[in-house]
Amino acid sequence: MVTGSSKPQQRRGDTRQRIQDVALELIAEQGYEKTSLREIAERLGVTKAALYYHFKTKEDIVVSLFSDLMAPINELITWAKEQPRPAPLETKREILTRYSEALSEAAPLFRFMQENQAQMRELSIGENFKDRMHDLIAQLLPEDASLTDRVRCISALFSMHAGMFVLKDVEGDPEEKRLAILEVATDLITQAHKH
Amino acid sequence: MVTGSSKPQQRRGDTRQRIQDVALELIAEQGYEKTSLREIAERLGVTKAALYYHFKTKEDIVVSLFSDLMAPINELITWAKEQPRPAPLETKREILTRYSEALSEAAPLFRFMQENQAQMRELSIGENFKDRMHDLIAQLLPEDASLTDRVRCISALFSMHAGMFVLKDVEGDPEEKRLAILEVATDLITQAHKH
Amino acid sequence: MVTGSSKPQQRRGDTRQRIQDVALELIAEQGYEKTSLREIAERLGVTKAALYYHFKTKEDIVVSLFSDLMAPINELITWAKEQPRPAPLETKREILTRYSEALSEAAPLFRFMQENQAQMRELSIGENFKDRMHDLIAQLLPEDASLTDRVRCISALFSMHAGMFVLKDVEGDPEEKRLAILEVATDLITQAHKH
Amino acid sequence: MVTGSSKPQQRRGDTRQRIQDVALELIAEQGYEKTSLREIAERLGVTKAALYYHFKTKEDIVVSLFSDLMAPINELITWAKEQPRPAPLETKREILTRYSEALSEAAPLFRFMQENQAQMRELSIGENFKDRMHDLIAQLLPEDASLTDRVRCISALFSMHAGMFVLKDVEGDPEEKRLAILEVATDLITQAHKH
DNA sequence: AATGAATGAGATTTCATTCAT
DNA sequence: CATGAATGAAATCTCATTCAT
Numbered sequence A, B, C, D: 001m002v003t004g005s006s007k008p009q010q011r012r013g014d015t016r017q018r019i020q021d022v023a024l025e026l027i028a029e030q031g032y033e034k035t036s037l038r039e040i041a042e043r044l045g046v047t048k049a050a051l052y053y054h055f056k057t058k059e060d061i062v063v064s065l066f067s068d069l070m071a072p073i074n075e076l077i078t079w080a081k082e083q084p085r086p087a088p089l090e091t092k093r094e095i096l097t098r099y100s101e102a103l104s105e106a107a108p109l110f111r112f113m114q115e116n117q118a119q120m121r122e123l124s125i126g127e128n129f130k131d132r133m134h135d136l137i138a139q140l141l142p143e144d145a146s147l148t149d150r151v152r153c154i155s156a157l158f159s160m161h162a163g164m165f166v167l168k169d170v171e172g173d174p175e176e177k178r179l180a181i182l183e184v185a186t187d188l189i190t191q192a193h194k195h
Numbered sequence E: 001a002a003t004g005a006a007t008g009a010g011a012t013t014t015c016a017t018t019c020a021t
Numbered sequence F: 001c002a003t004g005a006a007t008g009a010a011a012t013c014t015c016a017t018t019c020a021t
Helices: A015-030 A037-044 A048-054 A058-082 A089-105 A107-115 A117-122 A125-140 A147-169 A174-194 B015-030 B037-044 B048-054 B058-082 B089-105 B107-115 B117-122 B125-140 B147-169 B174-194 C015-030 C037-044 C048-054 C058-082 C089-105 C107-115 C117-122 C125-140 C147-169 C174-194 D015-030 D037-044 D048-054 D058-082 D089-105 D107-115 D117-122 D125-140 D147-169 D174-194
Strands: none
Touching: A015 A037, A015 A048, A015 A058, A015 A107, A037 A048, A058 A089, A058 A107, A058 A125, A089 A107, A089 A125, A089 A147, A089 A174, A107 A117, A107 A147, A107 B117, A117 A125, A117 B107, A125 A147, A147 A174, A147 B147, A147 B174, A174 B147, A174 B174, B015 B037, B015 B048, B015 B058, B015 B107, B037 B048, B058 B089, B058 B107, B058 B125, B089 B107, B089 B125, B089 B147, B089 B174, B107 B117, B107 B147, B117 B125, B125 B147, B147 B174, C015 C037, C015 C048, C015 C058, C015 C107, C037 C048, C058 C089, C058 C107, C058 C125, C089 C107, C089 C125, C089 C147, C089 C174, C107 C117, C107 C147, C107 D117, C117 C125, C117 D107, C125 C147, C147 C174, C147 D147, C147 D174, C174 D147, C174 D174, D015 D037, D015 D048, D015 D058, D015 D107, D037 D048, D058 D089, D058 D107, D058 D125, D089 D107, D089 D125, D089 D147, D089 D174, D107 D117, D107 D147, D117 D125, D125 D147, D147 D174
């Protein structure tokens, strides 16, 4: 949990945050549909109605989560988009490096997305994210890239997104794993760059 | 739809099949939780109770789907596992090629898996599939493979699984796309093989 | 209650009817919003879910009630509309007489309407009824009737609609009261006819 | 809106009034049950808790509305009651005329009553109003009036109460309509007087 | 091989109300 | 004079499931 309060006896004003934390945790684990507001409320020690004081609907909780946690990643993509095009290999490498770092901080969010793809499609934010991805791909690929290179790029990004969870039962330090994924992704982009 | 009957005037005995078809279609699109038996029954023009004549529970429908559609893939993996180890590059290539073909025939199933990962975890069959994957990875990698090569291999397989859906809004003929994915996957395995 | 069954130990197939009966009774007494499905279900000795087997929504119960009980009145109005126009006084009198009879049989429905006017406005059927009234008024009035005569006519119809409930605490036999209302209404229409 | 303040820049002390205004408006339109305190508060730009500073309960808002707006009408009825009995026709006419004027000023209140009859029954004030009506009827009718004349009288009063809303979709100037209703009512009372 | 009728559990959501500040 | 935060109760509705026929 992120919101550590030094005075545990009585928290005030952080209920909204705590709802988001618990919701993210539960939904990432069980999926959106299977996570009920009752469950969230119970774990927080409040009533269901309290959730509705802070959020208009169940969906609203998720949307707020998304906006909050996606912000740094959106910023990064915006920065990447602004780099001169066609970008030199060095820039592409930096984009990937930074992206990897940003992802590892938003890991729970991406676990959530991974496990709730059906939901994402209806959550409006899904489209938004797809557009961002297109921007990122456009920056990492020459415009006339072959289909194979396009697949390389998509595969690289996709592996970074899903990597952390898929590698859960591979032994090894998480940071090492992250660097390994980054290396593979960088390789793929490098190959696509040469052609 | 796959289940074409030669005598269209009166279907008999194919209800089980039709339930599976509709269930797969709906669940792949909307997710397991969001797809209700009412919806499946309505689309088939039967009552919910009819579903219970053919399957014991909702979960049972999914499990049956899985067993049926996963069979060819399981066979393939069994065959791969039986190849002498360490496998030469040529064998690995063949495994990938055959795997790609098998996957493209079970595409809806993999879409289903992709979009219902939370469910898969509770469906027992999830574990089963994970074990199979381990077997496949073991056959495609040297035993002392570096973490990076391990990531390459996992990334290759993962890309093949998810590829079809992720590439949905990339233009191009599906078969061409499949071959492009196969090429990238083969590349990754080849690199891992050399080291 | 209308649906008297001779074998009280086990009713079958009449649940839909019984839901309508109880709903009408309760809603007429307490209003639409204040009557909960729980209450209806409890009084019937079934679960709330059973109501949803027979009707799609709470509103649907009311709409069905309406369609069923309004049918004879609609028929009557249709008949009235088909009479040659301008109608002679005798015809107008007959319309009123028949209308009074029809109303007294649909009394609970009109109590319902009287007490749930806010609801009626959203129930679509409200509009329908208003149109019918216009037809009836058109048949009872000369086309160039003065505003005062128009008010006479509306007042007559309105008194017939509301009469039964408003006269609840006037002593006297219900049938006598009905005839008194009919007489006043006929008077009003007669005056409007003369002018 | 009635509550015009001469200093528009800053309202003070008129919140109570504004709550009543908004509540009357909304409840007349949607009904008591369907109008929530949230809605009232939102439209006023205050919180629900603020309503509870000014009124003890939701019902209290309605009761206060009633007391305030009903006062002139109660006064009028009291005056009518004090007239010598049996009243001459001229007096009855004056009562009706004044009543019509009083009603047209309390129009929203009567719309409210019209549309919330179920509620009125539980609001204690309902009984109160019924008693007043009895007083009024007693003054307008000979004591030994026939049932028919009794109906005439009730019909007259009822038409005045409901008239404004029922005539909503009849074309014409509101004041003209009011006079037409008054004329019809006076006619009815005059007939009852003669017998 | 399937239906009609029903259930029990639980979901999301809304409401009037309270109270410390 | 009013708010921010919360509650308890209840509402409508949906779902997987059962069972006699």
